[in-house]
Amino acid sequence: xxxxxxxxxxxxxxxxxxxxxxxxxxxxxxxxxxxxxxxxxxxxxxxxxxxxxxxxxxxxxxxxxxxxxxxxxxxxxxxxxxxxxxxxxxxxxxxxxxxxxxxxxxxxxxxxxxxxxxxxxxxxxxxxxxxxxxxxxxxxxxxxxxxxxxxxxxxxxxxxxxxxxxxxxxxxxxxxxxxxxxxxxxxxxxxxxxxxxxxxxxxxxxxxxxxxxxxxxxxxxxxxxxxxxxxxxxxxxxxxxxxxxxxxxxxxxxxxxxxxxxxxxxxxxxxxxxxxxxxxxxxxxxxxxxxxxxxxxxxxxxxxxxxxxxxxxxxxxxxxxxxxxxxxxxxxxxxxxxxxxxxxxxxxxxxxxxxxxxxxxxxxxxxxxxxxxxxxxxxxxxxxxxxxxxxxxxxxxxxxxxxxxxxxxxxxxxxxxxxxxxxxxxxxxxxxxxxxxxxxxxxxxxxxxxxxxxxxxxxxxxxxxxxxxxxxxxxxx
Numbered sequence: 001x002x003x004x005x006x007x008x009x010x011x012x013x014x015x016x017x018x019x020x021x022x023x024x025x026x027x028x029x030x031x032x033x034x035x036x037x038x039x040x041x042x043x044x045x046x047x048x049x050x051x052x053x054x055x056x057x058x059x060x061x062x063x064x065x066x067x068x069x070x071x072x073x074x075x076x077x078x079x080x081x082x083x084x085x086x087x088x089x090x091x092x093x094x095x096x097x098x099x100x101x102x103x104x105x106x107x108x109x110x111x112x113x114x115x116x117x118x119x120x121x122x123x124x125x126x127x128x129x130x131x132x133x134x135x136x137x138x139x140x141x142x143x144x145x146x147x148x149x150x151x152x153x154x155x156x157x158x159x160x161x162x163x164x165x166x167x168x169x170x171x172x173x174x175x176x177x178x179x180x181x182x183x184x185x186x187x188x189x190x191x192x193x194x195x196x197x198x199x200x201x202x203x204x205x206x207x208x209x210x211x212x213x214x215x216x217x218x219x220x221x222x223x224x225x226x227x228x229x230x231x232x233x234x235x236x237x238x239x240x241x242x243x244x245x246x247x248x249x250x251x252x253x254x255x256x257x258x259x260x261x262x263x264x265x266x267x268x269x270x271x272x273x274x275x276x277x278x279x280x281x282x283x284x285x286x287x288x289x290x291x292x293x294x295x296x297x298x299x300x301x302x303x304x305x306x307x308x309x310x311x312x313x314x315x316x317x318x319x320x321x322x323x324x325x326x327x328x329x330x331x332x333x334x335x336x337x338x339x340x341x342x343x344x345x346x347x348x349x350x351x352x353x354x355x356x357x358x359x360x361x362x363x364x365x366x367x368x369x370x371x372x373x374x375x376x377x378x379x380x381x382x383x384x385x386x387x388x389x390x391x392x393x394x395x396x397x398x399x400x401x402x403x404x405x406x407x408x409x410x411x412x413x414x415x416x417x418x419x420x421x422x423x424x425x426x427x428x429x430x431x432x433x434x435x436x437x438x439x440x441x442x443x444x445x446x447x448x449x450x451x452x453x454x455x456x457x458x459x460x461x462x463x464x465x466x467x468x469x470x471x472x473x474x475x476x477x
Contacts, residue, residue: 069134072199076100076144077128078186079206081352094207096183097122097129101145101154104135109162113138116154128202135194142190145242146205147183166243169257170208172284175264178209178240179282185209187242207350208240210283212337214315215276215356223324226331226359228268228277232316236263237284250289250346251308259311272319272359288312288345296341297446300334304345312345313337315355323416333359387417388475391432393439399450399465402440406473413474415443415460418453421472425455433472440469 301309
C-alpha cells in the first residue's frame with residue numbers, strides 16, 4: 001500500500017569524521033609573469049571523493065589556482081515538501097541520495113572552474129547525507145544534481161555555462177524511472193567562494209518532480225452504485241528538468257519534450273465505497289498556466305490557457321454507474337490537476353498535491369465529469385410498468401415554463417425517465433417523438449443548467465433554462 005511520506009529539511013551541520021588527506025601532483029602552470037603555482041594540501045572532513053581536477057581559468061583572472069583547491073564535506077538534505085489539498089510507488093524513498101553530479105561555474109556562469117565530478121561515495125546521516133568533493137576557491141556557483149544514476153550525463157562541454165546546466169533534462173521512460181528505491185531526481189545550487197576552513201556548508205535539495213495523492217470515494221443516493229473500472233493519468237511530460245531559471249514562468253516544459261497519453265493505468269473491477277481508495281504517483285513538473293473556468297465543473301481542456309489544452313495533466317476515472325432502478329451506464333470522470341479546482345493547471349516541482357474526488361451521482365461529483373460515450377447496458381424492467389407517457393408534446397418552451405405546464409398528476413420526465421423512453425421507444429412507436437429536436441428533463445446540472453435529451457439518437461447534454469426544448473409529460477403509476 002502506498003503511504004504518504006512527510007519530508008522535513010535537515011537543520012545544522014552533521015557529525016564530522018576525520019580522514020587522512022590525499023594528494024595529487026599537478027602539472028606545471030605558468031602565469032604571464034612565469035610564476036609557478038604550488039598545489040596545496042586538500043582539506044578532508046568526510047569520505048574523500050577521488051582526486052581534484054585540473055582547474056579552469058576564470059575569465060578575467062590570471063591565476064587559475066589561487067592557493068590550491070578545497071576538499072569540502074557537503075551536507076545535502078531534501079527540502080520540506082509543501083502540501084496542497086485540492087478539496088499518494090511502493091519502495092520509493094523521497095529522501096535518499098545515491099549519486100551526485102557537482103558542477104562548478106564561475107561567477108558569471110560563462111565557464112567551468114573545473115570539470116564536473118560524479119560522486120557515488122554518499123554517506124547517509126539522519127534525514128540527509130554527506131559527500132566530499134574538491135572545489136576551486138574562486139567566486140561562482142556550484143550545482144548539485146542528485147539521483148541521475150548516469151555517470152555520463154555531464155561533460156566538460158555540455159554543462160560549461162549556466163544556460164546549459166539549466167537546460168539539463170532527464171528522460172522519463174515511465175513512473176518507475178522517477179520513483180524507486182534509488183531515489184527521485186533532485187537538484188540544488190550554492191553561490192559564493194569555497195573556503196578552506198568552512199567549505200560551503202549545508203545544501204538544500206529540491207525534488208524535480210511533483211507528488212500526487214488521489215483519493216476516490218463514493219457518496220451516492222440510496223440504491224445507486226458505481227463499479228470502478230480504471231484510473232489513468234494522462235498528458236504527462238516525457239522529461240524532467242533539473243533547474244528552472246524562472247520557476248513561475250508558464251508554460252513549462254516546451255511541448256517538444258513529448259507527452260505520455262497514458263502515463264499510469266490501473267485497472268479495477270470493484271464497487272466504490274464511502275471509504276476512500278487511495279493511489280499516488282510522482283509526476284514530472286508541468287506548468288501550463290491559469291485558465292478561465294469559474295467553477296470546478298467547467299475545468300476542462302477547453303478552459304485551459306490558450307493553446308495549452310492538449311498539454312494539461314489530468315486523471316481519468318471510468319466505470320459503470322447503476323441506478324437504484326437497475327439502469328447501468330458507462331461514465332468517465334475527468335479531473336484536471338493543479339493548485340485548485342478551477343483555474344490553476346500547474347503541477348509544480350517539490351509540491352505534494354492531494355486531490356479528493358467523491359462521486360455523488362451519475363452526473364455529479366466534486367470535480368469535472370464527462371460522460372462519453374453514452375452506453376446504456378443491462379437494463380430490464382422485469383415486466384413492471386414504471387410510468388405512463390403522454391401521446392403528444394406540450395410544445396417548444398423554456399425550462400421554467402415546462403415544469404409548470406404539465407397537467408395535474410403529470411410531470412416533466414427526469415433524466416432517467418428520458419433514458420428509458422429512448423431505450424424502449426421502439427415499443428412505444430418511434431413516430432410519437434420528434435427525432436430532430438430535444439426534450440427537457442426535470443434534472444438539474446447546476447442552478448442555471450438543466451439536462452435535455454434527443455429522443456432521436458439518445459444524446460444527452462445540458463442547456464440554460466431560458467433556451468427552448470420540447471416537453472413530453474409523464475405520470476407515475
